Amino acid sequence: MGIQEKIFKDYQSFELQQRYLKDPQTLYEPINYVLALGGKKVRPVLTCLAHEAGGGTSSNILKMAYALELFHNFTLLHDDVMDHAEQRRGKPTVHKKWDVATAILSGDEMLIQTCILINEVEQESGHAFMSEFLTMASEVCQGQQSDMDFENRDNVTLDEYMEMIRKKTAILLAVAIKFGSRLAGIDGDTQEVLYDYGTSAGVGFQMMDDYLDTYGDSSFGKRIGGDILEDKKTWLYIKAMELANAGQKAVLANWHGTSTNEEAKIDAVRSIYTDLGVDKLIAKEMEKQFEHADQLMLSMKNQMPNIGVLSDYLNRLAKRTI
């Protein structure tokens, strides 16, 4: 069993032991439900791998990993209410299975429980975490708000979009890596490089998600074209609007807001994207992010000789082999 697999299994069994058996069950059952939906557990695995890469031996590492996974699931839970999402990982979302009130309150409790765990690790390990965690959490809220605001705006720039995905998605990955390395006793400067490394990789992953939502292989079971159907202001859309001529803009505008002929809409919008070459442009931009991450990784080889266990995992994520 490889180190990545071992870490995933160790984390999984730790998480299972954390099931909330407290009262009122109506508050805690949805929390257990959300965590049990599965997924790749990318954030806690990153925390553990960064710790491993730094040669760490902290007894708090799994607790920290779990805290960040709990936070991530809190954001999913509340985002699903805000987006009226009906399913999450093939199962009904909490506000569908229970109701909106339950989803809001259980989410609140998840955020509070996250803070309890972060505070415990801070007290027990002697490393400061709380302040940075809360700054990150606040920025995640800002990212989510910007994402919602973009839906009602026609003038979103690529810079704004990149800043939104940095906050909404990338910095939690960056913090997961940074905190894991901190528990391993890695020096502060290297922690900052790791944070930038995680941010670049995270931005790259989100762009890849956007790319695959439109250009992915539907044989993996994922519905293709969701972003186009929902008229989401993705990198592809913003770039296309930048490059489109009057005729192409008119076609895009005509499809905007329609939902009667879904397949035709996806085909038409994607054709314009492809004609404008935004598929290649996003691939290039994505590559830039991953190359920047690679450079940062190489710069840390002296401080973290074992960084390969972390970068291998991120590379596999980038190639979607995990």
Place this chain on the structure above:
Amino acid sequence: MGIQEKIFKDYQSFELQQRYLKDPQTLYEPINYVLALGGKKVRPVLTCLAHEAGGGTSSNILKMAYALELFHNFTLLHDDVMDHAEQRRGKPTVHKKWDVATAILSGDEMLIQTCILINEVEQESGHAFMSEFLTMASEVCQGQQSDMDFENRDNVTLDEYMEMIRKKTAILLAVAIKFGSRLAGIDGDTQEVLYDYGTSAGVGFQMMDDYLDTYGDSSFGKRIGGDILEDKKTWLYIKAMELANAGQKAVLANWHGTSTNEEAKIDAVRSIYTDLGVDKLIAKEMEKQFEHADQLMLSMKNQMPNIGVLSDYLNRLAKRTI
């Protein structure tokens, strides 16, 4: 100007300076809106009065007071979404003025900002606050969940009800007093007594709220009978169901869930309450809570000679002269 008035004014001007001017405005505007709705600012005033009663000179006192008011407003914001409330202090609730997504996310950010402030005070003052604050916050969620659960249950006991209002309402008042005294350097044992003092007073206030909702004077402008119309499982209702004979139970059951003749429903249910004497029983129980609080207050006279500034305020709250 009396000390209570001075503290209220000092707090008010501190709060005004805290207005969030950050981006995205769509996230922070609702927070400013909620705080500006006014109110008696009972929690921050209690924090400051407990600090004053302990002869405190902490430069962090207003920040702590503000943090607890922010937390309180976070709970109001999310509770209003859960309860589908349309108004708060005569103004539209956040989910009515904006939308549900905004109310959820701004509330989340308020909770995060609360934790940031509590953490800052902990770091700056050298006193531990975070862990106790988070335990209290989690219990408030439990209280809110129980309150919602009670609506779907027919077998709620008075003990369960008392535990629910302790968690949902009283312990935040208790923590407000305790934290204010801690910043004044009051010893740990006395802090615990102050916590019990605040809890008893808080439970008393909530029972008074329940009493006045049914038996209050409508000339103050507050709608009377709301709890009856909403079939809320209040102390009055639970006690009445305990004492009612078969005929009275049948009448209560008949009105339950109806909304066609509001005034008749209020009159009929209140008549049964009065016939059973539950109005007098709740007054007696309330008095017990306030007497217990008074005894605790007297027991602290040696440790806190100036406790009168705090107890005067609580007594005035109990008599509704504030």
